[in-house]
Amino acid sequence: MTSVNTIGGFQPPHMDEVLRRACAVAGLDAVHARVLRGHTNAVVLLAGEPVVVKIARRGSPRTDALRTVRFVRWLMEQDFPTAPLHPIASEQPVVVDGHAVTFWTYLPQPPHPVRAEQLATPLYALHNLGTPPVGLSERDNVTAIKSSIARITDLPAPLIDALSARVDRLAEELAGMRFPYPKTAIQGDPQHRNALHHGEGAVLCDWDTVAWGHREWDLVTIEIHCRRFGYGDEHYRDFANAYGYDVTGWDGYPTLRDLRELRMITTNARKIAHAPASRPEVIRRIEGLIAGDTSLPWNIL
Structure with missing residues (x-):
């Protein structure tokens, strides 16, 4: 697994463990995951499935992540153009050692940014x-x-x-x-x-x-x-x-x-x-x- 970098205060060994445990709860495999971003949250792409895992900083209220999940589910019900939550084997967010973890369907991106x-x-x-x-x-x-x-x-x-x-x-x-x-x-x-x-x-x-x-x-x-x-x-x-x-x-x-x-x-x-x-x-x-x-x-x- 590629470790989450320390930007935003994340420590790689601990974050790798949080990712592994959260993915186990969700029924997903964290082996060979790749970091996409590591600022306020750690954002990681799984290797085996088109899933992006978002790990909030330790201590971020679970209620904040739960609000986001409920809001995005409502958007999806409205056919709103949003990045979609990924269906997992448990309820979101998954909380591991004080980190709220959410799972999103990966959308492949071209090299040029959104205008x-x-x-x-x-x-x-x-x-x-x-x-x-x-x-x-x-x-x-x-x-x-x-x-x-x-x-x-x-x-x-x-x-x-x-x-x-x-x-x-x-x-x-x-x-x-x-x-x-x-x-x-x-x-x-x-x-x-x-x-x-x-x-x-x-x-x-x-x-x-x-x-x-x-x-x-x-x-x-x-x-x-x-x-x-x-x-x-x-x-x-x-x-x-x-x-x-x-x-x-x-x-x-x-x-x-x-x-x-x-x-x-x-x-x-x-x-x-x-x-x-x-x-x-x-x-x-x-x-x-x-x-x-x-x-x-x-x-x-």
Whole structure:
């Protein structure tokens, strides 16, 4: 078996054991499994069957994984374009030594990434599905940002102070904002890497961030990824045209953009202890925010 790497704090010998035991419960074979990703979760492809195994960090609430499973099952019942859960011999999630483990059907991927335009159809469908029969937490970026800032341990104090002052200012702006659309189910982190090619289109995946909130949070996230990670303005314009709405033309866009970018940065900042190589990039991003540089390219962490 190829060991899960240590990105995100995973220790290979322990993770290999968790994978083996979870697969045994599910009636699957973990021999010669291959790591696909190893950041917040370990994502592993089995060798013998088209199954992807997702292992949450130890201590992540089982209820979070159970909510994801129930939500995705509902999506599948609606014939929604989602990465499908894989049927296994037991109920999901399987919990092994404090790790919630879920199993997904593997969808082979071409070498080129999903385009932003391909995300428009599934996102629009999600935003118009109605209320799911699953309790979703309210999207609260301000609280999440403040929680991350409180857990940062490896940045200079002036930078942490700048982050705190920024979120306080943006929270005041957000409090007086009027949104053009009602709340709905949102993916929470829609982006090119959280979608998969399938047939002629794309399906959404990685539902850990699903929440109840305003669709503008999803739309601004797409715009940020296009602008910050080198996809370009045309990439975003194709998405906006396909979705039928351009969030950058809304007067609340600058506040949501700044809050969403701040959450992305502070989430990575609190993880520096587990990923010390990310420190220079996190500092570069913070300094760019302080300078007001909205066009600074970001490197993927």
